[in-house]
Each structure stands twice: as C-alpha cells, then as structure tokens.
Amino acid sequence: MPIITLEGPPILEKAVRRSLVEELTRSAAKAYGLPEEKIIVLVRENAPDQVAVGGVLLADRP
Amino acid sequence: MPIITLEGPPILEKAVRRSLVEELTRSAAKAYGLPEEKIIVLVRENAPDQVAVGGVLLADRP
Amino acid sequence: MPIITLEGPPILEKAVRRSLVEELTRSAAKAYGLPEEKIIVLVRENAPDQVAVGGVLLADRP
Amino acid sequence: MPIITLEGPPILEKAVRRSLVEELTRSAAKAYGLPEEKIIVLVRENAPDQVAVGGVLLADRP
Amino acid sequence: MPIITLEGPPILEKAVRRSLVEELTRSAAKAYGLPEEKIIVLVRENAPDQVAVGGVLLADRP
Amino acid sequence: MPIITLEGPPILEKAVRRSLVEELTRSAAKAYGLPEEKIIVLVRENAPDQVAVGGVLLADRP
Numbered sequence: 001m002p003i004i005t006l007e008g009p010p011i012l013e014k015a016v017r018r019s020l021v022e023e024l025t026r027s028a029a030k031a032y033g034l035p036e037e038k039i040i041v042l043v044r045e046n047a048p049d050q051v052a053v054g055g056v057l058l059a060d061r062p
Numbered sequence: 063m064p065i066i067t068l069e070g071p072p073i074l075e076k077a078v079r080r081s082l083v084e085e086l087t088r089s090a091a092k093a094y095g096l097p098e099e100k101i102i103v104l105v106r107e108n109a110p111d112q113v114a115v116g117g118v119l120l121a122d123r124p
Numbered sequence: 125m126p127i128i129t130l131e132g133p134p135i136l137e138k139a140v141r142r143s144l145v146e147e148l149t150r151s152a153a154k155a156y157g158l159p160e161e162k163i164i165v166l167v168r169e170n171a172p173d174q175v176a177v178g179g180v181l182l183a184d185r186p
Numbered sequence: 187m188p189i190i191t192l193e194g195p196p197i198l199e200k201a202v203r204r205s206l207v208e209e210l211t212r213s214a215a216k217a218y219g220l221p222e223e224k225i226i227v228l229v230r231e232n233a234p235d236q237v238a239v240g241g242v243l244l245a246d247r248p
Numbered sequence: 249m250p251i252i253t254l255e256g257p258p259i260l261e262k263a264v265r266r267s268l269v270e271e272l273t274r275s276a277a278k279a280y281g282l283p284e285e286k287i288i289v290l291v292r293e294n295a296p297d298q299v300a301v302g303g304v305l306l307a308d309r310p
Numbered sequence: 311m312p313i314i315t316l317e318g319p320p321i322l323e324k325a326v327r328r329s330l331v332e333e334l335t336r337s338a339a340k341a342y343g344l345p346e347e348k349i350i351v352l353v354r355e356n357a358p359d360q361v362a363v364g365g366v367l368l369a370d371r372p
Contacts (some may be wrong), residue, residue, distance in 0.1 A: 001164050001363050002318030003127060004334075007228065008342055009312070017111065018119060020341040024314075024334060025117035031330040032318055037116035040125050040164075042069065042108060046228065049203065053311050054223035055211035057204060063177050063288050064133070065251060066148075070126030070156055079235065080243060082155040086128075087241035089147040093140050094132055099240035102249050102288075104193065104232060115125050131290065141359065142367060149365035161364035166317065166356060170290060173265065178285035179273035181266060187301050187350050188256030189313060190272075194280055195250070202279050209275040210252075217268040218256055226311050226350075239249050255352065294352065297327065302347035303335035305328060 002028050003040045009058075010045040017043065064090050065102045071120075072107040079105065126152050127164045133182075134169040141167065188218050189226045195244075196231040203229065250276050251288045257306075258293040265291065312338050313350045319368075320355040327353065 004024050011017045021041045029036040048059035066086050073079045083103045091098040110121035128148050135141045145165045153160040172183035190210050197203045207227045215222040234245035252272050259265045269289045277284040296307035314334050321327045331351045339346040358369035 001361060002316065003164070005315040005317075006338065007313040007315075008338070011341060014111070016341050018122070020337055021114035021119060022117045023337040025114065027330055027333040027337065028316065028318070031321060031326050035116075039116065040127070041114040041117075043112045043114075045112075049200070050229045050231075051311060052207035052211065052227040052229075054221075054225065055208040055227075057207060060204070063175060065131040065288070067129040067131075068126065068152065069129075070152070073155060076235070078155050080246065082151055083238035083243060084241045085151040086148060087238065089144060089151065090130065090132070093135060093144040097240075101240065102251070103238040103241075105236045105238075107236075113125060138359070142370070145362035145367060146365045149362065159364075163364065165362040165365075167360045167362075169360075173262070174291045174293075176269035176273065176289040176291075178283075178287065179270045179289075181269060184266070187299060188254065189350070191253040191255075192276065193251040193253075194276070197279060206275055206279040210272060213268055213271040213275065214254065214256070217259060217264050226313070237249060297324070298353045298355075300331035300335065300351040300353075302345075302349065303332040303351075305331060308328070 001038060001040070002032050002034065003042065004028055005042045005044065007044045007046060009048075011043070063100060063102070064094050064096065065104065066090055067104045067106065069106045069108060071110075073105070125162060125164070126156050126158065127166065128152055129166045129168065131168045131170060133172075135167070187224060187226070188214050188220065189228065190214055191228045191230065193230045193232060195234075197229070249286060249288070250280050250282065251290065252276055253290045253292065255292045255294060257296075259291070311348060311350070312342050312344065313352065314338055315352045315354065317354045317356060319358075321353070 025039045028039045051058045087101045090101045149163045152163045175182045211225045214225045237244045273287045276287045335349045338349045
C-alpha cells in the first residue's frame with residue numbers, strides 16, 4: 001500500500017505522465033520489496049496562483 | 063479537531079456523499095470520544111489520469 | 125485505491141482503533157461501490173504540542 | 187524546504203491571497219531561522235460540497 | 249475550518265512554536281474573514297533522514 | 311518546488327533510502343523539466359498499527 005503523492009506544475013503530455021508514474025512505481029516497489037501492484041501514485045497539479053516560493057506566487061513571477 | 067481526508071474517485075450522487083460524510087463523522091466522534099461538531103471531513107476527488115495503481119494510470123486501464 | 129487519512133489525538137485502546145478502521149472502511153466501500161480490500165486507512169496521531177486551534181497549542185490549554 | 191499547506195474556502199481577491207502567502211512565509215522563515223526563499227506555500231481551495239463539519243457538508247448549511 | 253499544515257525541521261523552543269502558530273492563525277483568520285477559533289494548525293516535524301532536496305537526504309549533507 | 315511524498319513501511323537500510331530518493335528525484339526532474347535541486351522528497355514511515363487495508367490493521371495480519 002505505499003502511496004506516492006506528487007505535487008507539481010501541470011504535466012501536459014500524456015506520455016510524460018505515463019513514464020513518470022511508471023518510474024516512480026518501479027523505484028518504490030524495488031525499495032520496499034513489494035510487487036508494483038501494491039504501489040499507488042497520486043498526481044496533483046497546482047495552478048501558478050496556488051503555489052508561492054519565497055512569499056511570491058508563481059503567477060506573479062516575472 | 064480530528065480531520066478525515068478522503069481521496070477517491072468522484073462521488074456523483076449527492077445523497078451518497080451526504081451519507082458518507084455522516085457515517086465517517088459518527089465513527090470518528092465515537093472513537094475519539096468527541097462531539098460530532100469537532101470532526102472535519104475533506105473529500106478529494108481524483109480524475110482517472112491523476113491516479114496510478116501498479117504503474118498504470120486509471121485512465122489507461124482497459 | 126481510495127485512501128482515508130485520519131488526523132487526531134492518539135487512540136490508545138487497540139479495540140477502538142480496530143473498530144474505527146473497520147467502520148471507516150465499510151462506509152467508504154459502500155459509498156464508492158468498491159470491495160473493502162481496495163480501501164486504505166492511515167491513522168496519524170498528533171501530540172498536543174503539534175496541534176493548535178484558535179492559535180493556541182492543545183498542550184497549552186487549561 | 188519548509189512547506190506550508192493551506193486548506194480552506196476559495197480566496198477570490200488576488201490581493202488577499204498575495205498578502206496571505208507573504209505573511210505565512212515571513213512567519214515561517216522567522217520561526218525556522220531560514221531565508222524566505224526556502225519557504226513553499228501551497229494554497230488548496232475546497233468547494234462547499236468537499237468539506238463537512240459535524241457531518242454536514244458546507245453546501246448543505248442553511 | 250481552514251487547516252494550515254506545516255512541514256519542517258523540528259522547532260525546539262516552545263516559545264517559537266507558540267508564536268508561529270499564533271501568527272499563522274492570525275494571518276489566516278484575516279484572509280478568510282473568519283474568527284481565529286476556526287483555524288487549525290498542524291505542525292509536522294521531519295527528521296533529517298526523512299527529507300531530501302536535490303536527491304540528497306538532509307542527513308547526508310556536509 | 312515539486313514535492314514528492316512517500317507513505318510506506320519503514321525503510322531500515324540507509325543505502326536503500328538513499329537510492330530511492332535519488333531515483334524519485336531524477337524521475338521527477340526529468341518529467342517536470344526542472345533541475346534536481348528543485349525537487350523535494352518527504353519520506354513518511356508508518357507503523358503497522360497506523361495502516362489498515364480492507365479494514366484490517368497491518369499489525370493484525372496473520
């Protein structure tokens with residue numbers, strides 16, 4: 001039941017998203033010594049006005 | 063202040079959603095010995111291209 | 125793969141913890157129309173100096 | 187790398203959102219003794235049918 | 249019911265922790281236009297072998 | 311600032327933990343097109359009485 005949650009900017013290309021969840025799953029399965037079917041990945045995509053770094057929203061960056 | 067967070071597929075019927083949050087709240091209030099008004103439930107709904115099991119996005123399942 | 129995360133004070137009695145995860149699982153399985161084996165519950169227990177309500181740590185409450 | 191996650195109702199005014207992330211960042215930087223650029227803020231906005239208090243969805247409140 | 253979750257290194261001084269949750273609560277109450285008693289803060293403290301930046305655990309930093 | 315959070319059983323061997331965070335970081339950096347230094351990984355380890363699958367705590371599994 002290990003769960004990997006990703007928070008990041010939107011991933012627009014489906015192929016990139018597919019490879020990413022495959023790779024994360026493979027790495028986690030190996031580390032935990034569990035079959036890949038036990039690994040869950042949640043992909044959260046944040047809009048630029050939902051994230052701030054250093055007190056500045058990404059949407060306000062020059 | 064106990065907080066219950068649900069991650070799952072969308073729950074389309076309002077009646078189902080209402081019963082679910084009622085039941086979760088009742089169970090948690092009983093277990094913690096707290097009044098129901100202290101229990102918060104957050105319902106997160108994930109699209110099928112935001113969740114992968116076994117390295118495969120739910121959106122790609124046959 | 126629905127995931128229920130609980131944040132609350134420690135639950136000391138094992139029997140209470142067992143009933144709680146059973147009830148939450150049953151409620152979620154019914155609402156999502158999924159078998160119970162698909163439901164994951166994570167129980168997080170917070171110390172009183174890790175939670176504040178109204179700006180006051182629970183550990184500082186009279 | 188401290189991360190502050192906010193869960194709350196939507197914040198419609200951009201100026202309010204900006205001040206909020208600035209203030210949270212400043213407070214956290216001071217407490218951790220770290221430069222502000224190290225602080226990340228994530229703002230999550232929940233619809234009224236995604237949150238229940240006391241077993242009642244905010245959308246169902248009178 | 250807004251909830252602020254902090255993830256960061258341990259905060260050892262109780263006074264610092266108190267001021268931090270007070271300040272975060274005040275900022276959030278103002279932004280949401282809600283009384284401070286509605287604001288919950290959760291403080292999570294991570295050990296240096298539980299956090300990596302740039303692929304390196306904080307515990308392994310020189 | 312992408313953030314990867316792992317929830318799983320304890321990872322006892324330091325070398326395994328190191329490789330895991332390295333691999334997750336590399337995969338995420340590639341997918342997001344960002345330098346590895348921007349990727350944060352949080353490793354959460356859950357005790358067997360904090361996780362239930364199918365309504366049964368892992369600690370109660372035969």
